[in-house]
Amino acid sequence: MINVILADDQTIVREGLKMILSLYDEINIIGEAENGEQLIKLLENSLPDVILMDVRMPIMDGVQATKIIKDNYKNVKIIILTTFNDDEYIFKAIKNGADGYLLKDAGSEYIIKAIKSVYNGAMLLDPEVTVKVVKAFNSIIKNQSFNGSHDINNKLDLLTPREMEVAKLVSQGKNNKDICQILFLTEGTVKNYVTRILGKLELNSRTELALFINQTNV
The missing domain is CATH 3.40.50.2300 (Response regulator)
Known part of the structure; x- marks a missing residue:
């Protein structure tokens, strides 16, 4: 069982992800957060295997949250959720230790593959935005x-x-x-x-x- 926390300021995005992930028995959603600050507080009591986190959030974004989480919980894997035009943010998150990133509109099978990949120690680079990040x-x-x-x-x-x-x-x-x-x-x-x-x-x-x-x- 892979324990997952979702962090996104948009309720509709979290609900969509929960709906997708609930179809897979090996995934267990143990918490949700609306921003990085809320997420870090959540980790004090509920430590997941993988975090799916939006790169842009109010109060504390995914870039800042990634650094704090990796400084304190090195074994927690972080997948950054992004749009195609967020490559600058993605690169900064990777510099802070993110284990990979995928587009918010990725298909359900790709999302599951991403979670399993980082959980098993692999890195994840979404091919649609990798070229932009590599250039940066x-x-x-x-x-x-x-x-x-x-x-x-x-x-x-x-x-x-x-x-x-x-x-x-x-x-x-x-x-x-x-x-x-x-x-x-x-x-x-x-x-x-x-x-x-x-x-x-x-x-x-x-x-x-x-x-x-x-x-x-x-």
């Missing part, structure tokens, strides 16, 4: 200074060959169990590799790692 990521990351004169490719040189293998598999959307089977490693070892990779590259999430690797042509 590329523009920002190429203007950053990595250890002085190091460029992006030199940054990758910090990774061991095995870490590079794991990073590439993460960028392909593989979850920890998939990587275990492909590289014949234990799940704990894979988790340790991912943690070290994120630390070396100064990234915050698997999703951000996937964006980083996919724009390096390695």
Whole structure:
């Protein structure tokens, strides 16, 4: 059973999501919130596996809420709900540790797939808006200074060959169990590799790692 909390300021959106998710026995809605502040208070008593959260909300938006939640509840997965024109917000949410994003008008099967994917440790990038987010990521990351004169490719040189293998598999959307089977490693070892990779590259999430690797042509 995957416990889910919905966060969206529009009642009609929450009701629609509840209707969709109620059709699947493996999904359990344990709470709702109208904004990020309300959501964070809710987490004090009800900790979910996955949060579906609108990026634009009053009082506290999804970008701010993502940072606070990831700082305090690292194991809670966050999927950002967005419209096609919210790519700037999405990128900021990914920088804050969001595990992925999908469009609000996504089909029911895709929403369920998204929840299961992030729950199992994979990242989720909606193909319809990924190109815009990758462009934003590329523009920002190429203007950053990595250890002085190091460029992006030199940054990758910090990774061991095995870490590079794991990073590439993460960028392909593989979850920890998939990587275990492909590289014949234990799940704990894979988790340790991912943690070290994120630390070396100064990234915050698997999703951000996937964006980083996919724009390096390695």
